[in-house]
Amino acid sequence: MRSSLRLELVAALAVGLLLAAVPMLIPGNITLLNLGILTFLYVAQGVAWNILGGFAGYVSFGYAAFFGLGAYTTALLWLAGWSPVLTYPIGGLVAAAFSLLVGAPTLRLVGPYFSIATIGVGEAMRILMLNLDKITGGASGLNLPTVVPSKTWFYFVALICAATSYAVAAWIRTSRFGLGLTALRLDLEAAESLGVRTTLFKNLAHIVSAALVGACGGVYATYLQYVHPDTVFSFTLSISLVLIALIGGLGTVWGPVLGAVVFFVVQDYLQTSYPTFHLLVYGLLLLVIILFEPGGMAGLAGRLVARRRGASAGPPAADPAPHAEHERAPMPRADAERPGTERTT
Amino acid sequence: MFTTQNLVSVAIAALLTAGLYAVMSYGLAIIYGVMKVINVSNAGFLMLGAFMTLMYFQWWHLDPVAGAVLNLLPFFGAGWLVYKLLVRRVVSARPIATLLLLFALWLVIQNVALAIWGSDDQSIITAYTYKSLIVGGFRLPLTRLIVFAVALLALSLLHFVLGHTYVGKALRATVQDPQAALLVGIDTERISALAFGLGTALSGFAGSLLTLLFSFTPDFGGPFQLKSFTIIVLGGLENFAGVTVGAAVLALTESFAVLFMRASLQNVIAYGLLVVALIVMPGGVAQLWARTRS
Numbered sequence: 001m002r003s004s005l006r007l008e009l010v011a012a013l014a015v016g017l018l019l020a021a022v023p024m025l026i027p028g029n030i031t032l033l034n035l036g037i038l039t040f041l042y043v044a045q046g047v048a049w050n051i052l053g054g055f056a057g058y059v060s061f062g063y064a065a066f067f068g069l070g071a072y073t074t075a076l077l078w079l080a081g082w083s084p085v086l087t088y089p090i091g092g093l094v095a096a097a098f099s100l101l102v103g104a105p106t107l108r109l110v111g112p113y114f115s116i117a118t119i120g121v122g123e124a125m126r127i128l129m130l131n132l133d134k135i136t137g138g139a140s141g142l143n144l145p146t147v148v149p150s151k152t153w154f155y156f157v158a159l160i161c162a163a164t165s166y167a168v169a170a171w172i173r174t175s176r177f178g179l180g181l182t183a184l185r186l187d188l189e190a191a192e193s194l195g196v197r198t199t200l201f202k203n204l205a206h207i208v209s210a211a212l213v214g215a216c217g218g219v220y221a222t223y224l225q226y227v228h229p230d231t232v233f234s235f236t237l238s239i240s241l242v243l244i245a246l247i248g249g250l251g252t253v254w255g256p257v258l259g260a261v262v263f264f265v266v267q268d269y270l271q272t273s274y275p276t277f278h279l280l281v282y283g284l285l286l287l288v289i290i291l292f293e294p295g296g297m298a299g300l301a302g303r304l305v306a307r308r309r310g311a312s313a314g315p316p317a318a319d320p321a322p323h324a325e326h327e328r329a330p331m332p333r334a335d336a337e338r339p340g341t342e343r344t345t
Numbered sequence: 346m347f348t349t350q351n352l353v354s355v356a357i358a359a360l361l362t363a364g365l366y367a368v369m370s371y372g373l374a375i376i377y378g379v380m381k382v383i384n385v386s387n388a389g390f391l392m393l394g395a396f397m398t399l400m401y402f403q404w405w406h407l408d409p410v411a412g413a414v415l416n417l418l419p420f421f422g423a424g425w426l427v428y429k430l431l432v433r434r435v436v437s438a439r440p441i442a443t444l445l446l447l448f449a450l451w452l453v454i455q456n457v458a459l460a461i462w463g464s465d466d467q468s469i470i471t472a473y474t475y476k477s478l479i480v481g482g483f484r485l486p487l488t489r490l491i492v493f494a495v496a497l498l499a500l501s502l503l504h505f506v507l508g509h510t511y512v513g514k515a516l517r518a519t520v521q522d523p524q525a526a527l528l529v530g531i532d533t534e535r536i537s538a539l540a541f542g543l544g545t546a547l548s549g550f551a552g553s554l555l556t557l558l559f560s561f562t563p564d565f566g567g568p569f570q571l572k573s574f575t576i577i578v579l580g581g582l583e584n585f586a587g588v589t590v591g592a593a594v595l596a597l598t599e600s601f602a603v604l605f606m607r608a609s610l611q612n613v614i615a616y617g618l619l620v621v622a623l624i625v626m627p628g629g630v631a632q633l634w635a636r637t638r639s
Contacts, residue, residue: 059441105624112383112444116574117620123571124616131610235567239452246445280460283452290446291434 005174008254012170016163023152033151037223039264040158041216046244046256046263047165048212051172052205053242054251057185058107059115062122063241065102066095066210068129068233070217075142075227076135084148085157088218095214096207103206107199110188119235126233141228144221154223161219162257165212169253172208181205185251213241236279243282247289249298258297354483359593359600361489364496365558366592369551370573371503371585372544378520378583379533379540380436386427386447387548387573388566389454390420394552395561396462402469409469410495413553417546424545428538436537451566458563468560488557495554499547500589507585516540520583568612575619579626 019036026032045067053059070091077087106117129136136142148154172178183191184198192198221227231237240263248259267278293300369391376384397419398412407415431450435442476487507513518526519536527533555561555569572595579594580587595615602614 057439057441059445106620109623112440113623115441115444116383117623120571120574120616120619120623123568124613124620127610127613127616131607242445242448277456277460279452280456283449283456286449287431287446287453290442290449291431294438294442 009170012166012254016159019159020156023155030151033155035264035268037151037154037158038268039261040155040162041220042240042244042260042264043257044158044161044165044216045213045241046248046260047162047169047253048209048216049241050245050251050253050256051169051181051209052202053245054249054256055169055172055178055181055185056202056205057111057251058202058206059111059242060118060206061115061235061238061242062102062118062120062125063210063213064233064235064237065122065125066099066213067217067220067237068125068229069095069098070214071221071227071232072129072136072142072217073214074218074221075144078144078222079142084218084222088215091218092211092215095217096211099206099210100203103203107202107206118238122233122238123235126229126235129229129233136229137227138229141226141231144225144227146225148222148225154219157219158223161212161216166253166257168208168212172205173253177201177204182251239279243286245296247282247285247296249296250294252296252298255296255298262297350482355600355604356597357483357485358489359596361485361493362600363589363592363596364493364500365551365554366572366576366596367589368496368499368547368554369569370576370580370588370592371500372547372551373573374577374580374583374585374588375516375540375547376544377577378585379516379523380432380537381440382432382436382443382447383440383574384447384541384544385444385570386450386454387544388570389451389458390423390545390548390566391552391555391569392458392561392563392566393454394420394549395556395565396458396467396552396563397549398553398556399467399469408471409553409556410491412556413495413550416549416553420549421542421546423542423549425538425542427545428541432541433534433537455563455566462563464562464564466560466562469556471557474557492554492557499550503547504585512536512539517585568615571612571619572615575615575622578619578622 022036023033045063049060049063070088073091073094074084074087077090078084102118102121106114106121109117130138133139172181180191180196180198180201183194183196184201188198217232221232244259244263245256246259247262248257249255263278263282266281270277270281289296293303295302373384373387376382376387394413394416397416398407398409401407401412401415402409427450431446432443435446471488473487473491478485478487478490505513507517515526515531516536516539518529518531519533519540523533526536552566559565576591576595577588578591580589580591595618598618599611599614603611
């Protein structure tokens with residue numbers, strides 16, 4: 001386990017360095033840079049979403065709220081004369097503060113009820129922002145300064161975002177914190193009884209991932225030089241993060257990386273001819289995944305590797321995707337019976 | 346602005362809307378009650394119901410109310426199939442798997458509709474769309490009256506079926522305790538498929554009725570879906586009578602809130618109410634009422 005982990009980190013580092021070298025290796029290719037920037041931002045967000053959605057099992061449909069808050073924080077501070085780079089962490093902080101505000105009550109809800117509540121919060125935020133036209137520009141959005149750094153600069157910033165998300169997720173995965181999240185996902189009450197501080201952990205996971213997504217929102221705002229409530233707070237964006245993580249592999253560190261790359265490439269390919277067609281493709285893919293391979297692409301890859309190993313050597317390899325298998329509920333049990341809050345909080 | 350006349354007419358309009366709200370949420374409540382599944386795909390079927398009605402209207406000049414009735418059977422079949430082919434396979438997994446599956450189904454339905462009908466606003470104008478009745482000094486739009494009457498009729502029928510037929514009783518028994526229902530010889534598997542069919546049929550039905558009052562696009566199921574969630578949560582989730590109460594509470598809150606704020610913020614009320622209701626009163630209005638009385 002330890003050695004495979006080290007191998008994974010070395011591989012990630014190699015991929016990161018290779019990607020960082022791209023602007024030098026293929027200079028002046030704007031299309032490639034654009035593709036890279038948006039893909040990296042998706043990677044960063046997908047990986048971040050997965051900290052709460054995958055590790056802790058709280059599937060949120062409301063992450064656009066964090067992205068939008070980050071985007072608007074950067075936009076407003078930038079218009080007030082700040083340097084954009086300084087505003088990214090502040091956008092992250094604002095998103096984190098909001099996630100605490102929302103998460104403290106809603107994370108007490110069990111599974112699907114949390115998901116439904118997040119749809120409500122996300123959509124309410126979008127409509128509120130659309131109506132706060134004094135601040136957000138309302139339905140006409142905000143135009144931002146046109147003096148921006150080069151595409152190459154954005155390429156590196158986006159890459160740093162993705163790398164940060166990956167590093168944070170990879171660290172959490174191996175830490176006691178990550179173990180606690182896994183425990184509370186598998187059985188909240190059992191985790192609680194073993195001394196896992198579930199409320200604290202859930203909220204921490206929410207805050208960390210919200211901060212990462214908020215910072216990405218800021219980068220996005222400076223990159224496009226324009227923010228509009230309907231785009232940065234859109235439900236489609238929230239859905240995208242769910243899809244990226246699920247298709248890549250819920251609860252794995254590199255699954256969402258894979259998911260984001262596929263997601264963006266499919267979207268980019270189909271966008272010109274059929275603007276929303278990629279969502280159809282992704283919806284179908286999601287159906288297939290939930291029915292046949294709940295581990296997503298990472299689970300599938302793990303299974304293939306295991307099969308090959310099983311064919312060549314005697315003992316079967318360790319569980320390929322331990323965190324994303326069909327986790328059967330033991331019985332029609334308490335949380336299926338009652339929507340409400342957990343007993344323990 | 347706040348004359349009695351005004352307030353009464355706002356209340357009447359709200360209650361007329363509540364009928365429609367109740368019908369569109371009933372399916373969700375039945376499915377939730379029987380298998381504890383939150384049917385997110387409901388939004389897709391609501392939208393599909395509206396577009397099928399548009400098709401009937403364009404092909405045969407069929408009135409939306411007749412379209413609503415016509416929708417019942419195919420939508421029942423569709424719901425039955427969705428249960429048999431998809432939901433049944435994951436219903437024993439974690440609840441979130443079912444939610445995501447139905448969410449994926451919604452995405453597919455919505456985007457297929459986008460591919461077929463495009464994203465333009467559609468509406469159905471009938472001969473009586475702009476007519477209204479004047480009763481006791483209040484102007485009542487005819488479409489709202491018709492929708493309310495049809496909704497009321499559908500709800501009464503449903504109430505009768507649930508209360509007085511074998512299937513209805515079996516369904517309610519399954520809601521109360523699936524294991525016990527199984528023990529007394531109820532085929533809960535079949536009841537689940539039936540509930541999914543019935544719930545979907547009601548979505549198709551409600552989708553048709555919506556066309557009389559609103560314009561629609563392939564995206565339009567979402568907001569109504571969220572309102573339905575609010576309603577069944579307010580109603581206490583498996584309390585069928587609660588659906589009517591929840592619908593009335595939501596419609597009244599929305600209508601009166603608009604007197605104090607911009608109309609474009611109306612949906613925020615519904616969504617905010619959803620979150621608050623989920624958190625502070627998981628048992629719905631009825632429980633809150635019971636609690637304050639004891």
